[in-house]
Amino acid sequence: MQNVTLNNGVKMPILGFGVYQIPPENTEQAVTDALAAGYRLLDTAAAYGNEEAVGRAIKSSALPREDLFVTTKLWVQDAPAQDNTRRALETSLTKLGLDHVDLYLMHQPYGDVYGQWRAMEAANREGLARAIGVANFYPDRLLDLILNNEITPAVNQIETHPFFQRTADHDLMREHGVRHQSWGGFAEGKNGLFTHPVLTEIGKAYDKSAAQVVLRWLIQRDIVTIPKSVRPERMAQNIDVFDFQLTDDQMDRIAALDTDETLFFDHHDPEMVAWLSKRRLDS
Numbered sequence: 001m002q003n004v005t006l007n008n009g010v011k012m013p014i015l016g017f018g019v020y021q022i023p024p025e026n027t028e029q030a031v032t033d034a035l036a037a038g039y040r041l042l043d044t045a046a047a048y049g050n051e052e053a054v055g056r057a058i059k060s061s062a063l064p065r066e067d068l069f070v071t072t073k074l075w076v077q078d079a080p081a082q083d084n085t086r087r088a089l090e091t092s093l094t095k096l097g098l099d100h101v102d103l104y105l106m107h108q109p110y111g112d113v114y115g116q117w118r119a120m121e122a123a124n125r126e127g128l129a130r131a132i133g134v135a136n137f138y139p140d141r142l143l144d145l146i147l148n149n150e151i152t153p154a155v156n157q158i159e160t161h162p163f164f165q166r167t168a169d170h171d172l173m174r175e176h177g178v179r180h181q182s183w184g185g186f187a188e189g190k191n192g193l194f195t196h197p198v199l200t201e202i203g204k205a206y207d208k209s210a211a212q213v214v215l216r217w218l219i220q221r222d223i224v225t226i227p228k229s230v231r232p233e234r235m236a237q238n239i240d241v242f243d244f245q246l247t248d249d250q251m252d253r254i255a256a257l258d259t260d261e262t263l264f265f266d267h268h269d270p271e272m273v274a275w276l277s278k279r280r281l282d283s
Helices: 024-037 051-061 081-096 113-126 139-147 167-176 187-195 197-204 210-220 232-239 248-255 270-278
Strands: 003-005 011-013 041-043 069-074 103-106 132-135 155-159 179-183
Touching: 024 051, 024 232, 051 069, 051 081, 069 081, 081 113, 103 113, 103 155, 113 132, 113 139, 132 179, 139 167, 155 167, 167 179, 187 197, 187 210, 197 210, 197 248, 210 232, 210 248
Parallel strands: 041 069, 069 103, 103 132, 132 155, 155 179
Antiparallel strands: 003 011
């Protein structure tokens, strides 16, 4: 496994296992299988509803805590956001059965972002979160947060795949020391990703699948990625991407696939902003 170093010195695996959209009743087994396959970065969120299952899998694995890198995420909090952010983190830690997480992300750029971030900064100083960051922040919101707060986010987790490559976002993050992390790296198979002729042709040169080519492409762009699967054979395939290197020409061919448009939802769309801002999680 290859690691990256975050802006506060914390080391993070560049490839991990995500549990988005895995039902709670299937999550414990999926995480158990992922750990057996060699994954050590686990990515969950309060909004996914499966933190407890992730925690059970961690406990039953008997792996040393220092060998794992666990990420969870804060949902939009009601006022007073600073107090409620602390309670939300404590709830997540209880569900995970941990005394700290390695990375705590603000899941959406809405609500009292500053109040939430101040509470996250405090949690970082107290050791409840070894690193803190954000998700779904576009460059303007990210830069605003950086310029007007003490701690620069260690990570920004955003939709990133061959059809939405986020080049400008990537450059800004690199300039300010924020690690780019991809969600939706496979675009959920949209645009025929798993059978795309460019990706499959490149894969044939290395006896790799289109999915493996995408993961390798992300890694070579220095982007952390968290593919999801509930099938052990796919988990094994997804982690088997450190034995080949894409050429500059192959990287350029994948770069040409960029449409610079989301395949999921637009965080600038007023209806989406309203829906995400108003959504509340069951306690």
